[in-house]
Amino acid sequence: MPSVLLIEQTLNGLQFGLMLFLLAAGLTLVFGVMDMINLAHGSLYMIGAFLAAWLVGLTGSFVIGVLGAVGLTGLFGMALEAALLRTLYARDHLSQVLATFALILILNDGVKMLFGTDLPLSAPAALSGPVELLPGLQYPAYRLLILGVGSALAIALYLLVQKTRMGALVRAGASNRAMATAMGTNISALFTLVFGIGAALCAVAGALLGPLLAVQVGMGENILILAFVVIVIGGIGSIRGALVGSVLVGCIDTLGRTGLQQLFREFLPAQWASAAGPAIASIAVYVFMAVVLAVRPQGLFPART
Amino acid sequence: MAPPIESRSSEATGPAPVDDLPMVARQGRIDTASRAALLILAAAALGLPFILQALGSSYYLSFASRIVIYAIAATSLNLVLGYAGLVSFGHAAFVGLGAYATGILISEGVVGGGWHLLATVAVTGLAAAVIGAISLRTRGVYFIMITLAFAQMLYYLANSMKGYGGDEGLNIRARSLFGFGAIAYDLKNPSALYYTALAALGASLLALDRFGPSRMGRAVVALRDDDVRAEALGFPTFRLKLVVFVVAGVLGGIAGALSVNLQGYVSPNVLHWTQSGTLMVMVILGGVATVWGGLIGAAALLLLQEMLSAYTDHWEFWTGWVLLAVVLFARRGLVGLAAGLRSPRARTG
Numbered sequence: 001m002p003s004v005l006l007i008e009q010t011l012n013g014l015q016f017g018l019m020l021f022l023l024a025a026g027l028t029l030v031f032g033v034m035d036m037i038n039l040a041h042g043s044l045y046m047i048g049a050f051l052a053a054w055l056v057g058l059t060g061s062f063v064i065g066v067l068g069a070v071g072l073t074g075l076f077g078m079a080l081e082a083a084l085l086r087t088l089y090a091r092d093h094l095s096q097v098l099a100t101f102a103l104i105l106i107l108n109d110g111v112k113m114l115f116g117t118d119l120p121l122s123a124p125a126a127l128s129g130p131v132e133l134l135p136g137l138q139y140p141a142y143r144l145l146i147l148g149v150g151s152a153l154a155i156a157l158y159l160l161v162q163k164t165r166m167g168a169l170v171r172a173g174a175s176n177r178a179m180a181t182a183m184g185t186n187i188s189a190l191f192t193l194v195f196g197i198g199a200a201l202c203a204v205a206g207a208l209l210g211p212l213l214a215v216q217v218g219m220g221e222n223i224l225i226l227a228f229v230v231i232v233i234g235g236i237g238s239i240r241g242a243l244v245g246s247v248l249v250g251c252i253d254t255l256g257r258t259g260l261q262q263l264f265r266e267f268l269p270a271q272w273a274s275a276a277g278p279a280i281a282s283i284a285v286y287v288f289m290a291v292v293l294a295v296r297p298q299g300l301f302p303a304r305t
Numbered sequence: 306m307a308p309p310i311e312s313r314s315s316e317a318t319g320p321a322p323v324d325d326l327p328m329v330a331r332q333g334r335i336d337t338a339s340r341a342a343l344l345i346l347a348a349a350a351l352g353l354p355f356i357l358q359a360l361g362s363s364y365y366l367s368f369a370s371r372i373v374i375y376a377i378a379a380t381s382l383n384l385v386l387g388y389a390g391l392v393s394f395g396h397a398a399f400v401g402l403g404a405y406a407t408g409i410l411i412s413e414g415v416v417g418g419g420w421h422l423l424a425t426v427a428v429t430g431l432a433a434a435v436i437g438a439i440s441l442r443t444r445g446v447y448f449i450m451i452t453l454a455f456a457q458m459l460y461y462l463a464n465s466m467k468g469y470g471g472d473e474g475l476n477i478r479a480r481s482l483f484g485f486g487a488i489a490y491d492l493k494n495p496s497a498l499y500y501t502a503l504a505a506l507g508a509s510l511l512a513l514d515r516f517g518p519s520r521m522g523r524a525v526v527a528l529r530d531d532d533v534r535a536e537a538l539g540f541p542t543f544r545l546k547l548v549v550f551v552v553a554g555v556l557g558g559i560a561g562a563l564s565v566n567l568q569g570y571v572s573p574n575v576l577h578w579t580q581s582g583t584l585m586v587m588v589i590l591g592g593v594a595t596v597w598g599g600l601i602g603a604a605a606l607l608l609l610q611e612m613l614s615a616y617t618d619h620w621e622f623w624t625g626w627v628l629l630a631v632v633l634f635a636r637r638g639l640v641g642l643a644a645g646l647r648s649p650r651a652r653t654g
Contacts, residue, residue, distance in 0.1 A: 037446070039582070087633070093392055093449070098589040099632040101582050105625030113619055225457060225578055232450045272467070279465030286454040290439065293447060 004137050009258050010251065015143055017250020018150025022205040023227040024234070024242040025157055026198020032237020032303050033173040034089045034191065037096045040080075040103035041202065041227065042220025048073040048203025049210040049219065050111050053119035062124040066207040070200045077199020081192050089188075108217050118216035121207075146208050153204065154243055161239045170194060174237035174303040226253075229285055233292050235299030244300060249285050256281025350503055354496040366495050367567065368611065372604050373502040374563045379587040380509050380599030381556035386585065387594030388522065389549045390529030391441075394449045395456030396557055396584050398436070399429045401463065401576035403558025408571040409469055411477040418481035418492065425562040426555050433554025437547045456581055463573040474572025481566055492566040502563050506600065509556060514596045525549055526594075590631055592640025601639050 027041045048069050056065030084103075088096050122128075123142040130138040161167035172180040173187045181187055206219075213219065230249050234241025261277030268276065292300065357366050382396045406428040407421040415421075440451045464472045480493040492498045516522040528535035528542045536542045565571045574580070583606075591602025609627060613620030635642040 031446070037449070084629075091632075093446070094386070094585070094589050094593060095632050095636070097392075097394075097582070098586055099629055101586050102625040102628035102632065105621040105628070109619045109622035109625070113622070221579060225453065228450060229454065232447065236446065276465055279461045282461040282464075283458045286458045289454050290451060293443060293451060294439075297443060297447060 004134075005258070007134075007137060008139060009255050011139060011147065012143070013251035013254035014247060015147045015150065015250070016254055017247035018147065018154060019205040019209050020223070020226060020230055020250055021154055021243050021246035022150065022201040023223060024230040024246050025239060026195070026201055027227050028231040028234065028237055028239065028242045029170060029174065029194055029198060030085075031231060033170065033177060033187070033194075035177075036085065036089055037093050037100065038085065039097060039100040039224065040107060041198075042222075042224030043104055043107040044073055044077055044199045044202035044220070045206040045223060046111060046217065046220040047076065047107065047206070048199075049121070049206030049215045050115050050119055051203065052207030052210060053121035053215045054115060056121060057119070066204070069207050070203045073203035073206075074196045074200030077202075078192050078196035080199075081195040085195070086188065086192075104221070112217050118214060121210040121215045123211040142211065146212075149204070149208060153201065157201075157239065158243070166190070166193075171303075226285065229289050231299075233289050233299055235301040235303055237303030238299070238301040241299055241301030241303070248288070252284050252288055253281055256284045347507075354499055363495065366499055368607075370495070370499045370502055370563075370567050372607050373499065373506050374560050374567060375584075375587065375603035375607060376600040377502065377506050377509055377563070378557050378560035378599075379584050379591065379603045380506070380513060381553040381560065382584045383588045383591075383593065383595075383599045384513065384516075384556070385550055385553040386588055387592075387598065388517070388529065389525050389546055391546060391550065392449045393440075393452045393550075393553075394578070394581050394585070395436070395452035395454070396553075397576050397578070397580035398452075398456035398459050399433060399554040399557035400561035400564070400580070400584075401456075401459060401571075401573075402429050402432055403561030404565040404571040404575050405463060405469070405475075405561075406558070407481065407562040408475050408477055408565045411479050411481070411565075412469065412475055416479045416482045418483035418490075421481045421562055422559075425558045429558030429561075430551055430555045433551040434547070437550035437554070441543060441546050441550065453578060453581070456576060456578060460573055460576040460578070463576055470572065472573055474570055474574070476570050477565065478569075480569070481562070492563075498563070498566055502567075505559060505563065510596055510600065517596065521545070586628060590628065590638055592638035595638070595640040598638060598640050605639060 023041065023045055026044075027038065030036050030038050030041070051072050052065050052069035054065075055068045056062055059065055059068075080103075084099070088099055091099075127140075127142040127145055129141055131141045131144060133139050159167075161170060169180070169185050169187075169190055172183070172185060173190070177187060206215075226249060230245040231242055232245075233248065234243070234245030257278050259277075260280050261273055264273035264276055296302075353369055354366055357363065357369075378396070378400050381399075382393065385391045385393050385396070403425040406424040410421055410424055436452065436455045440448055440455065443451055469475045480491060480498075482492070483490040490497055492501060517526075524535065524540050525545055527538070528540060528545060532542050561571075561575065564575070587602035587606050588598055589602070590605055591600065592598035606624070609624055610620055613623050617623065631638070637645075
C-alpha cells in the first residue's frame, strides 16, 4: 500500500476508533459496574444523531445542533436509567436482554414516529474541503475535527476517571461493587450521572459520524455489536481497556477493508477482491476478539479484582 | 433414597437461577384437564389447513407455518439457554446455516429433500461442534459475546458470497422434494410444508418432554445450576454441554431449512444478531427451561406483531411495550404466568 494511503487509512481507523470509544466508554461502565447488558446503548447513539440532525436543521448552526443533541441525549439517558434500567441491575442477564431488546424496538419506532426513517445531516460548509497535512496528503477537514474532538474527549474522560474523586468511586465500583457499597459509596445515585455522561458521549459519536455515515433508524444496531467487541477485548469495566480496544478495532476494521482489498487484487479478480476485502475485514475484528479471549480471558486490561 | 430438594434461592451466587423450581419436577403428572387441552390443541393444529382452506384464506396457512418454524428454532434455543443455562447469543448462526445449506443446494439444482436434510444436519452439526468446542471454554458474559461473534462472522461471510446472492440474498425456484416410492412429497405445497414443520415441532417437544426427567436431562440441569458441583460429582460437564449445544444447533438448522422452503428466499439477515435476539426474546417471553416456552413465545410474539400491524404501522413500538411489561411483571414468562394463575402458591417464586 502506498504510504500516503497508509497514513490516510490509519487516520481514518483512528477516527473511527475514537468514535467507537465514545460508545464503548458508557457501555463498559454499565456492564462492568452494574453487570448489566444494555442492548439499547446503540439506540442512544441513534437518538443523538437524530436530535443533532433535527436541531441543525432548526437552528442552522452545526455547533448549536450538536451541543443541544448531546445535552438532550444525556438528560434522556439519565431519565431512562432512573425510570427503568435501575430496576434491571439486580435481574439476570436474560431479563436484561429482553428488556433492552424491547427498548430497541420502542426507541427505533419512536424515532421513526417523530422524525421519519432518516434525516439529512451534512458537515458544516467551512469544513467541507480538504486540508493538506503533508505534501501530497490531502485529508478532509471534517474528519480532522472528529479526530480532534474524539482525542480531547478521550483525554478528558481518562482524567475524569483516573484523577477525580468521582472517577475513583466509579473505578471502585467496577473492581468490586459490593465492597464499594459497603465502604459507603452510594453507587446507584452516582450511576445515574455516569449513565447520563455515557449517553451524552453516544450522542457526540452519533452526531459527528452522522454526516459521514447516515442518520437513519437502525444505525445503532451494528455499531453496538462493535462496541461490545471493544469492551470484551479491552476488559469489561475498564476505561483504559475500552480506549485501547476501540483504537485497535477501528484500525483493524478500516485498514483491513482497504488493505485486504488491495492484497486480494494481486491474485483474485477485481470483483471478488472488492467483495472479499470488506467481508474478511469485518470478520477479522471478531477473530481478533476470539484470540484475545483465548489468550487473556478477562480482556487486555481487566478491571475486576 | 434421593436427597430432598433443597431451596437454593437464598444462597444463590453468580447469575440468578433462570427458573427457581425445575419444571422437570412437575412433569409426568399431567392432569386430565391438561391432557384434554393438549388433545384439542393437537387436533386444531392438524385440522388447521382444512379449516383455512374452507375459509379460503391461504395467507394464514403460511403464517401458521411461520409460527411453527419459529417455534422449532426457539425450542432448540431453549434447550441451550434454558435447560443448560448457556446464554447463546448466536443461535441465528445455525438457523441461517441450515437455510443457506438447503438454499444453495436447491440453487445448484439439487432438489432431493433427503440431500437437503443431510447437508443441513452435517453443516450445522459440524459448525455447532466447532463453535461449541471453542465457546464452551468461556463462561458468563464471555460466552454470550463469543457466540455472538461467531454468528457475526457468518453474517459477514454470507454478505460476501456474491455467487449466492451476497447481501441481496438468494431466491430459489424449487423446494425440497421427497420421494417415497411413487409418491412425491413436495414442500412447494403449503399444506405439505405445514405438516412437515408441525411434525418436526411435535417431535422436538416430545423429545424435550422426555429429556427433562431423563438421566441426562437432570445432569444438564444440575450443571446449569452449579457446574463446579456437577463436575465434582463426576459429570462430564464439558461433553454434556457440547452435546446439548450441537443438538440444539442441528435443530435450529432444520428450522432454517424449513424457513427457506417457506419463503423461497434466504438472505444474510437470517444471520443478523437481531435474529438471535428475537429468538431469545421468544424463549424468555414464553418461559425459559419449559417444554412449551419456545412454542408459546414464538406464537405470542408473531401473533402480537400480526395483530398490531393490522392496526398500526408502528407495531414494533407497541410490541416493545408489551415485552417490557412481561419483563417487569411476569418474571417467568407466559408459562410461569399461566402456572401462577392456576396455582397461586407457585407465584411466590
